[in-house]
Amino acid sequence: xxxxxxxxxxxxxxFPVPGSGRKRAxxxxxxxxxxTIPQGRVFGLVGESGSGKTTVARCVLGLTPLSEGSIVxxxxxLATTDSGVRRRLRREIQIVFQQPMAALNPRMTVDNLIxxxxxxxHLARGAALRExxxxxxxxxxxxxxxxxxxxxxxxxxxxxxxxxxxxxxxxPRLVVLDxxxxxxxxxxxxxxLNLLVELRDEHGLTYLLISHDLSVVRxxxxxxxxxxxxxxxxxGPAEQLLDSPRHPYTRALLASTRGRGSTTLDEPPPIxxxxxxTWDLPSGCRFHTRCALREELGRPTACETTDPAxxxxxxxxxxxxxxxxxxxxxxxxxxxxxxxxxxxxxxD
Amino acid sequence: xxxxxxxxxxTVDFSRDGRVTSRALRGVSLTVDAGEAVGVVGETGxxxxxxxxxxxxxxxxxATASGRICFEGQEMLELSTRELRSIRGRRISMVFQSPGTxxxxxxxxxxxxxxxxxxxxxxxxxxxxxxxxETLHAVGLPNPxxxxxxxxxxxxxxxxxxxxxxxxxxxxxxxxIADEPTTALDVTIAQQILRLLRRLQREQGFGxxxxxxxxxxxxxxxxxxxxxxxxxxxEMGATAQLLGRPRHPYTRALLEALPGRxxxxAPLPTxxxxxxxxxxxxxxxxxxxRCPLVVERCFEERPVLASVGPDQAAACHRxxxx
Amino acid sequence: xxxxxxxxxxxxxxxxxxxxxxxxLRSLRRDPGALLGAxxxxxxxxxxxxxxxxxxxxxQGQGEANVPARDLAPSAEHLFGTDHLGRDVLSRVMFxxxxxxxxxxxxxxxxVLIGVPxxxxxxxxxxxxxxxxxxxxxxxxxxxxxLLAMVISATLGASLFHAGLALAIxxxxxxxxxxxxxxxxxxxxxxxxxxxxxxxxxPVILARHVxxxxxxxxxxxxxxxxxxxxxxxxxxxxxxxxxxPPTPDWGLMVAEGRxxxxxxWWISTFPGLAIFAAVLAFNLLGDALRDVLDPRTGGR
Numbered sequence: 001x002x003x004x005x006x007x008x009x010x011x012x013x014x015f016p017v018p019g020s021g022r023k024r025a026x027x028x029x030x031x032x033x034x035x036t037i038p039q040g041r042v043f044g045l046v047g048e049s050g051s052g053k054t055t056v057a058r059c060v061l062g063l064t065p066l067s068e069g070s071i072v073x074x075x076x077x078l079a080t081t082d083s084g085v086r087r088r089l090r091r092e093i094q095i096v097f098q099q100p101m102a103a104l105n106p107r108m109t110v111d112n113l114i115x116x117x118x119x120x121x122h123l124a125r126g127a128a129l130r131e132x133x134x135x136x137x138x139x140x141x142x143x144x145x146x147x148x149x150x151x152x153x154x155x156x157x158x159x160x161x162x163x164x165x166x167x168x169x170x171x172p173r174l175v176v177l178d179x180x181x182x183x184x185x186x187x188x189x190x191x192x193l194n195l196l197v198e199l200r201d202e203h204g205l206t207y208l209l210i211s212h213d214l215s216v217v218r219x220x221x222x223x224x225x226x227x228x229x230x231x232x233x234x235x236g237p238a239e240q241l242l243d244s245p246r247h248p249y250t251r252a253l254l255a256s257t258r259g260r261g262s263t264t265l266d267e268p269p270p271i272x273x274x275x276x277x278t279w280d281l282p283s284g285c286r287f288h289t290r291c292a293l294r295e296e297l298g299r300p301t302a303c304e305t306t307d308p309a310x311x312x313x314x315x316x317x318x319x320x321x322x323x324x325x326x327x328x329x330x331x332x333x334x335x336x337x338x339x340x341x342x343x344x345x346x347x348d
Numbered sequence: 349x350x351x352x353x354x355x356x357x358x359t360v361d362f363s364r365d366g367r368v369t370s371r372a373l374r375g376v377s378l379t380v381d382a383g384e385a386v387g388v389v390g391e392t393g394x395x396x397x398x399x400x401x402x403x404x405x406x407x408x409x410x411a412t413a414s415g416r417i418c419f420e421g422q423e424m425l426e427l428s429t430r431e432l433r434s435i436r437g438r439r440i441s442m443v444f445q446s447p448g449t450x451x452x453x454x455x456x457x458x459x460x461x462x463x464x465x466x467x468x469x470x471x472x473x474x475x476x477x478x479x480x481x482e483t484l485h486a487v488g489l490p491n492p493x494x495x496x497x498x499x500x501x502x503x504x505x506x507x508x509x510x511x512x513x514x515x516x517x518x519x520x521x522x523x524x525i526a527d528e529p530t531t532a533l534d535v536t537i538a539q540q541i542l543r544l545l546r547r548l549q550r551e552q553g554f555g556x557x558x559x560x561x562x563x564x565x566x567x568x569x570x571x572x573x574x575x576x577x578x579x580x581x582x583e584m585g586a587t588a589q590l591l592g593r594p595r596h597p598y599t600r601a602l603l604e605a606l607p608g609r610x611x612x613x614a615p616l617p618t619x620x621x622x623x624x625x626x627x628x629x630x631x632x633x634x635x636x637x638r639c640p641l642v643v644e645r646c647f648e649e650r651p652v653l654a655s656v657g658p659d660q661a662a663a664c665h666r667x668x669x670x
Numbered sequence: 671x672x673x674x675x676x677x678x679x680x681x682x683x684x685x686x687x688x689x690x691x692x693x694x695l696r697s698l699r700r701d702p703g704a705l706l707g708a709x710x711x712x713x714x715x716x717x718x719x720x721x722x723x724x725x726x727x728x729x730q731g732q733g734e735a736n737v738p739a740r741d742l743a744p745s746a747e748h749l750f751g752t753d754h755l756g757r758d759v760l761s762r763v764m765f766x767x768x769x770x771x772x773x774x775x776x777x778x779x780x781x782v783l784i785g786v787p788x789x790x791x792x793x794x795x796x797x798x799x800x801x802x803x804x805x806x807x808x809x810x811x812x813x814x815x816x817l818l819a820m821v822i823s824a825t826l827g828a829s830l831f832h833a834g835l836a837l838a839i840x841x842x843x844x845x846x847x848x849x850x851x852x853x854x855x856x857x858x859x860x861x862x863x864x865x866x867x868x869x870x871x872x873p874v875i876l877a878r879h880v881x882x883x884x885x886x887x888x889x890x891x892x893x894x895x896x897x898x899x900x901x902x903x904x905x906x907x908x909x910x911x912x913x914x915p916p917t918p919d920w921g922l923m924v925a926e927g928r929x930x931x932x933x934x935w936w937i938s939t940f941p942g943l944a945i946f947a948a949v950l951a952f953n954l955l956g957d958a959l960r961d962v963l964d965p966r967t968g969g970r
Contacts, residue, residue: 048534048535048536048537049505049534061863061867062866062867063863063866063867086869087869090867090868090869091869093867094867094868095863095864095867097860097863097864098860099860102859102860102861103860103861103863103864104861104864105861105865105878105879105882105883106861106883107882107883108878108882116865116868116870117868120868120869120870120874121868121869155622156392157622163864166864170868185391185392185561185623186391186561186563186602186605186606187391187601187602187605187618187619188391188622189605189607190605190606190607190616190617190618191618193607193616194615194616194618197613197615198615212534212535213535214535215606215607215608216607218607218608218612219607219608219610219612219613219616220612220613221612238612239612252536253535253536255539256535256536256538256539257535257564257608264568265542265543265546265568265569266543266546268543269536269539269540269543270536270539271536271539271540272540274504274506274507274537275504275534
């Protein structure tokens with residue numbers, strides 16, 4: 001039994017294009033994703049809209065069935081048909097959402113909202129239930145005064161705390177955080193981030209963090225994967241990836257999110273153009289149409305013709321770019337020789 | 349540098365059934381010069397959007413504004429509806445957060461933008477559409493003639509935002525109010541839009557009133573920043589100074605709370621509590637209950653916005669302790 | 671950015687949402703139409719229930735004839751006059767409220783009980799179940815309700831009960847459609863996803879998460895429909911397909927007076943006004959209910 005709590009292998013999800021009729025065209029929102037998360041770690045999945053990161057999260061949560069590949073949690077394949085096992089998995093994997101208000105039934109009070117996972121799995125009843133709900137509220141920094149409130153009577157931060165408390169109710173081991181702070185104010189975001197770190201340490205949780213905000217990802221994650229158009233284009237230890245990114249897209253994302261001086265607005269943007277549509281993918285490397293590096297290198301043909309394989313660019317750091325060793329962030333990052341990436345399923 | 353906009357002591361009250369139920373803005377004062385970008389930042393409920401809407405007198409029915417808003421020499425709060433209509437979209441324009449909801453879904457993009465030109469510039473349909481094509485090109489949209497014929501839902505977020513900017517600048521306004529213009533966009537697209545706005549600002553010389561909750565963004569784009577808290581300006585000044593050495597504990601709290609500036613995994617410094625409600629009228633500083641530097645005086649005497657350095661002002665009794 | 675209330679601990683009393691009763695009172699106070707509707711309905715129901723005690727001529731109200739006193743114009747003894755059989759019209763209008771409101775409520779409740787669960791399941795599951803339901807409702811909706819009611823009454827015999835049954839059968843598809851639409855709009859909400867992630871079973875999701883958020887449109891529609899059903903029952907009674915004489919029924923009474931609408935106008939007019947009042951009141955109340963029931967907009 002590996003110490004990996006979560007293992008995704010060759011995960012792909014295709015959605016039929018509505019109205020495509022006989023042709024039955026489909027969009028591959030996720031197109032071959034491998035990732036592993038050891039117990040107690042945080043994996044940050046970064047990407048913009050259309051990258052497929054939300055679909056990956058939904059697959060892990062069992063909200064969307066896979067088209068290909070497998071997801072294994074603690075040695076159990078999520079596609080298992082054993083209903084008892086499936087019930088158990090429902091306790092073990094939980095979610096914190098982006099919009100706290102939308103994640104809470106507007107007609108239910110806080111105490112019922114938090115109690116729902118407990119009652120669904122018959123984990124507590126009566127006085128014990130009330131006690132557990134009270135303890136969970138305290139864990140997230142709320143008090144008994146909030147018990148009988150409706151979601152619309154809470155502030156954004158308080159609502160998100162309720163969402164977190166509810167997520168922890170069934171004692172999960174893996175929590176999927178889907179843009180947990182994107183809809184929150186700066187100070188509230190900091191409070192929630194602190195809470196998430198605290199809870200992870202206290203309960204030994206494992207997080208799969210989905211976000212477009214690199215600073216949040218950097219703050220929480222041990223390991224980061226960058227997604228573009230359904231694939232992970234770069235993956236590695238958080239600090240290493242952010243200090244010396246080896247994929248041009250990662251480099252552009254970083255340039256788009258770091259605090260910087262006002263002169264940069266006079267320079268060209270880190271990425272030009274729009275995300276290509278998923279049903280009309282560029283040939284070769286999916287990113288080549290917007291890649292600044294490709295321009296710098298004089299448009300080598302490989303980018304247009306061949307889909308780059310993942311190469312090792314550092315310790316457990318992989319990037320899918322033909323020219324990964326040419327990627328430089330201004331003022332940092334030493335390129336190293338690129339070697340073909342080892343097969344992740346062999347536990348490397 | 350000509351003064352475009354001068355907001356002085358703007359107060360906005362909401363009332364219901366004849367009673368004032370909340371005071372959303374309290375004595376806000378700001379200026380914007382031609383070619384200048386002024387950022388207005390704060391958290392939810394601080395009144396930043398309301399300030400922008402007040403300039404255009406686009407307040408809800410139950411809101412009353414008092415104070416002075418002087419735009420190009422005209423007192424906005426005293427103008428008639430007809431006079432206002434000739435200013436909105438023509439001399440002052442606005443770009444909103446969600447490009448999708450700012451366009452009418454049943455008309456093409458070109459038609460809607462054309463309407464603005466026809467109405468304000470008095471041009472005919474053909475001339476208007478030519479101007480639309482030209483403006484769409486100016487905002488960086490490829491194939492303007494075909495884009496014009498698209499419906500809003502057929503364009504991506506980034507393209508739609510460009511179209512909205514086109515609609516805002518087609519009449520060459522002197523002032524552009526941008527309310528969270530990039531919040532709903534991907535970060536890489538946001539970078540493109542910001543550069544577009546900057547370029548247009550340089551080319552056309554309009555002033556920008558930039559409303560945002562994102563300090564980093566405002567730090568990049570704006571020449572001056574005003575920080576709002578509970579309906580008041582608590583700090584204001586040149587960007588570099590304000591972000592480099594904030595002189596109000598709230599500004600500092602905002603900066604420190606950003607995860608990008610802290611060590612990964614380390615607890616982020618935060619302030620306890622939450623933003624006060626819009627009805628509170630306690631004496632003293634509105635930030636006092638949460639302020640790490642608070643002293644007795646803070647609860648008794650409300651600090652006024654006073655100069656704390658060259659081109660920087662803060663409303664804090666303890667500004668020199670920062 | 672999320673829109674949120676700030677620090678509710680410090681919310682002044684004016685903003686605090688304090689439960690259904692005060693919300694109800696607040697919105698009734700503010701909307702004169704709603705207030706009127708509520709008053710009229712309450713009055714009609716009360717009168718209908720207390721008819722045996724309130725009616726000046728209870729026996730006549732229930733059908734006993736008094737032919738010598740027939741066709742009397744409204745006077746002090748007979749405020750609404752008497753009909754062709756000498757019965758006090760006021761008393762009959764009072765008693766007539768019973769079948770009218772009773773059947774209206776029964777029909778609506780039955781239609782809701784049949785239509786809503788079907789619509790919810792179809793809306794949530796989609797697929798062939800949804801298709802099957804939609805085609806079934808199409809079938810039912812293709813018939814004008816009155817026509818269907820006529821057919822059923824003609825087949826089973828004319829009576830109030832059969833009229834009610836016929837109307838319920840005609841009405842349930844609307845609720846199925848309504849429930850289906852609301853369910854479809856809700857099923858992608860994050861809080862439904864959350865429930866699925868917890869492992870909540872589908873029937874519980876439907877009852878606890880979908881239904882509770884669907885009650886407002888359904889209840890509003892049901893209230894307004896109650897008025898419409900009264901009208902429909904009235905029409906059926908007018909055609910002789912519902913209540914039979916001597917039952918006091920507003921529609922029947924209108925029918926009984928139809929030949930003398932000009933000369934003995936009071937025989938048709940007062941029951942007609944009663945129908946009008948009831949329908950209007952239910953409509954007004956339905957609007958008011960919408961505000962009261964939604965905890966977010968309640969009392970605003």
